[in-house]
Amino acid sequence: MANAPVDYPNEFAGFAVHDTKEWSKPKYTTYKPMEMTPYSVDIEIECCGLCGSDILTAQGSWGGIQTPQVVGHEIVGKVVKIGSAVTLHKLGDRVGLGAQASCCLDCKRCKENNEQYCAHSVTTYDCEYPDGYVSQGGYASHVRAHEHLIFPIPDEIKSEEAASLCCAGLTVYSPLVRYIPKNLPNGQVPRVAILGLGGLGHLAVQISKALGAETFVFSRTDAKKEQSFKLGASSFIATETEGWEKDLFDSFDVILNCAIGLSGLNIDAFLSILKVEGRFVSVGLPNVEEKYNVSPFTFFSNGASLCSSALGSRKEALDLFELCVKHNIRPWIEEIPISEAGCEEGLTRAWAGDVRYRFVFTEFHKAFGTGSA
């Protein structure tokens, strides 16, 4: 059943979660957009990736959800309206939007290319603006966001592939580019471990390699070994093998933890394979209840650090797209035409880990009666 064309700009339409118990069954819903600001840009959405955050938000795992809620923050589409002060985009541009929709641009963090950590940041969905409006995401006909968080997409990258770069790609690029050491002594090549080969991990392998690091993939079983090498890994470690860490003492500058959950994660073993002052960086966000349970003792053998990284800056997004063009980095995606049934299929299969490696919802113009603007 096709839906009636959305009555844009009076309303947006999207597939919204109405109840966390029914998290995998978003329903077609129309809603009022937030007020335009001088810096607002409207994107008529062409496609949107499915991020693990969409599932955890829909399930209420991060502490509730404001329903109805349209998730989705790997958005690509066309600029169809701009506020009076917008200078970064013009009507008709093909652009992307990731997980952050607004920031103050006035604080030290914003001014130092750390706007993802701005205290006034508004995420792309399920986050309140100062006026009380709750942001709505990209399983939708349109999205409205601040021009600064919207990125031009290079012609070389297809929309369906650009989508996952806006969140998954940027989220792994930022810590890798910040923490892979430059200028190691004696021409040493930096070494990176990617932990968990999924939507984030499979991009991290390609990006880490492009940034010049020798890249290892760590996965529970051997199942993803061959694909890891295809993505550019130089080694593969199955952690179900007892004692895997023994031969890897003092090996890694960065371990990027792309796994969503912490359960079963032998953090002591992973810390032991870091070089002095190496970093264990988490980018996968688990349920709020999950904790690292670590003793300060654990770190004393190498002065290693435990940290997390969130998203990336606009500058990093632009650098990432350039890197992807130059090194032919693309997400491996499965496309699903968007609809209630399509959302359910994507969410259910992604939650079961049944995706290689990222779902992207497509055919938005058909679903929402858009595309003629």
Next chain:
Amino acid sequence: MANAPVDYPNEFAGFAVHDTKEWSKPKYTTYKPMEMTPYSVDIEIECCGLCGSDILTAQGSWGGIQTPQVVGHEIVGKVVKIGSAVTLHKLGDRVGLGAQASCCLDCKRCKENNEQYCAHSVTTYDCEYPDGYVSQGGYASHVRAHEHLIFPIPDEIKSEEAASLCCAGLTVYSPLVRYIPKNLPNGQVPRVAILGLGGLGHLAVQISKALGAETFVFSRTDAKKEQSFKLGASSFIATETEGWEKDLFDSFDVILNCAIGLSGLNIDAFLSILKVEGRFVSVGLPNVEEKYNVSPFTFFSNGASLCSSALGSRKEALDLFELCVKHNIRPWIEEIPISEAGCEEGLTRAWAGDVRYRFVFTEFHKAFGTGSA
């Protein structure tokens, strides 16, 4: 009662813990030194500081202790014997030894000034050498250690003051010199928080200031406020005051946790006051049972890191002594003549926190009949 002169070099004498239940009552004991190696240096001890580690080791808090055990690793004295390959020291030199007595000098860590993280490191006491000999520390007539871990003491620094620099000073200097950012944009002055004003903390304040950072002291109550300012702090925060963290958002590059225990530590509040990519570094080693219980979520607001730092390198020790001479940095010490009663007084009072800010045991020549060499 004076003890008979020690029969050096056939034996060393020291005050040894014989039972963790009697941790505060070391007894006068003689014991065989380890075998000389070509790189061994014997120090005839003049004085030795009391470190929190001495107490936790004596109590068996770090998982047992090999008795009889002489603790103490803030040692200053005179070189009285050297191995055939020693080049760094000569007979009669005044030298110091901290918490590390040996390392391989052959691994990457040793070669890159990270020998404190050498996998073959032997600590100054309660640690087995490859031949099975258990190292014995500095509440003793003599100590034998590798020349590399023994440091020349500048003439400007008295032995009793140099002692605490060898462990407490070096332990805080290493993370401060590594992690205080250089060349912040727009002439910003780096900002450091010292958490806990004790043996480690009171040196950290002086060192942090000498390294050019604006230095805040965090302590539970106001009791140490005045002394903090005397040591060079620019601000003082009493954490018993509800909401102390509110005005400090995004303020610190480094938080150095010098407190021994984690109990009562509001780690979320401390992480919230770090700048983007700031570091919370622990140098105080708690009981092995204590854990940080942190969610990856906690770090997402600023990409901050949690880490520990152990000791420092030889290079850092030499740099520290130079810094102390240049900036007139000295520990604030209370001296106790060494004896069974003196050890008990020092250990008991230090465990109760009744010291401003470091005990140093003195009059070793009298206790052991040494000093004529």
